[in-house]
Amino acid sequence: MTMQSELAPATAPAPAPAAPERPVEIRIRGLEKTYTTERNTVHALSDINLEIRREEFVSLIGRSGCGKTTLLRIMAGLVPPSGGEVEIGGRQLWQQQKVDATVIKRLGVVFQDSNLFPWFNIEDNIALPLKLRGVRKAARRERVRELAELVGLRNFLSNYPRELSGGMRQRAAIARALSDNPELLLMDEPFGALDALTREKMNVELQRIALATKATVVFVTHDIEEAVSLGDRVVHLTPRPGRIKDIADVDLARPRALEVQTSREFNEVVAGLRASLSQEDDDES
């Protein structure tokens, strides 16, 4: 495991960048976010600098309120930053508080709640982004079938969301996010509401899907084991204001089966991150 720290002395060996042969997909520079409400001002993110390479899987962890969701929502074009830059695929996402629509087309977003429309069946839910883009019915049907195969919902296309389990609904939400072939998948605690066993299965599934689609993935979670199981790197944010405290490299081959969690490397990375998170508690007390 390599822990990269902003506070590392100048003599520390330079950390090996993940997948150096791949181009940078996301470049975040000097990102700031301040929320101003009638009652107070919250400095949610401060001087966030991060580069993510194409096809990389990056997990974001940190205690509640450290700005994980804010960072993801800025990257998704949903919340404007107060300062700094987010470049995706070589283009600025935000310009004067407005999003560049061509950059948004590269993105797929999945939240904790699947947000499926209850009055549409699974096929229509998955097909919705394609329909909105004016893709013809026959092409939509073909793409939905492909995606349903990928996420294991082939036999449930005519069902309604209420007839599916939580894990199946999340798989449908992932299929919908993938429908327009996004190069970048942004996921905010997508499995947070699932039971532990379903979550483990979904972690294995998600890796398979990410490998098959060659998507770059940014994945927010509270769970250290989940972050390490999935990530090529794990970015640890600290609160007040949200900053990157350190970044752990996870040098484990893919695809990673559940058994990876018994390996020495896995447990070393988890222990390092746990120590880093609990040091935050000590710093607070």
Ligand SMILES: Nc1ncnc2c1ncn2[C@@H]1O[C@H](COP(=O)(O)OP(=O)(O)OP(=O)(O)O)[C@@H](O)[C@H]1O
């Ligand atoms: N719309 C908003 N208006 C005002 N403050 C906000 C808003 N959204 C978030 N915040 C504040 O910004 C900070 C970061 O919130 P954010 O939701 O990004 O953290 P988080 O790490 O995702 O938290 P959690 O793990 O609990 O979801 C918090 O102090 C939060 O109260």
